[in-house]
Amino acid sequence: MGILVIAAAMAGIFFVCARLAGGDREAGTVVIERDGKEIARFPLREDRTVRLPETAAEGYNVLEIAGGRVRVAEADCPEQICVQQGWISRFGEQIVCLPHRLVIRLAGKDSGEMDAVAAADADGPARREPL
Numbered sequence: 553m554g555i556l557v558i559a560a561a562m563a564g565i566f567f568v569c570a571r572l573a574g575g576d577r578e579a580g581t582v583v584i585e586r587d588g589k590e591i592a593r594f595p596l597r598e599d600r601t602v603r604l605p606e607t608a609a610e611g612y613n614v615l616e617i618a619g620g621r622v623r624v625a626e627a628d629c630p631e632q633i634c635v636q637q638g639w640i641s642r643f644g645e646q647i648v649c650l651p652h653r654l655v656i657r658l659a660g661k662d663s664g665e666m667d668a669v670a671a672a673d674a675d676g677p678a679r680r681e682p683l
C-alpha cells in the first residue's frame with residue numbers, strides 16, 4: 553500500500569517538474585533591456601526593423617523581427633557576437649550584446665503588450681510629461 557502511495561507521489565512530482573521545465577509557454581513579446589532596465593518591447597508577431605539608439609558611448613544595434621523570430625541584423629560592436637547568434641524564437645531565449653550592455657529576450661504573450669513601443673526612440677525619458 554505504502555509503495556503505491558510513494559509511486560503516485562513520485563509520478564506527481566515528475567509531472568510537475570515536466571510542466572515547469574517544459575517550455576509550453578509561447579514567446580510573444582520581444583523585450584529589450586539596456587543595463588538591466590527595459591527600454592522597449594514589441595509584439596513578436598509584427599514584423600519590423602528597429603534601430604536602437606546610436607550614441608558615442610553605446611553604438612547601435614539593428615533588430616529585425618520577422619516571421620515570429622528576432623535577431624540582431626547589424627551592430628557596430630567589435631566582436632559581432634550578437635549578430636552571430638542569429639535568430640531566436642522560443643520563450644526564454646535571449647541575445648546579449650555585452651559591449652552595448654544590451655539584452656534582447658523573448659517573454660510570454662501575456663506580459664503586457666500595451667506599452668512602451670515609443671521608448672525605442674532616442675529621445676528618452678526627458679520628453680515625458682511632468683506629473
Ligand SMILES: [Zn+2]
Nearest residue numbers: 627629634649
Ligand atoms: Zn553586439
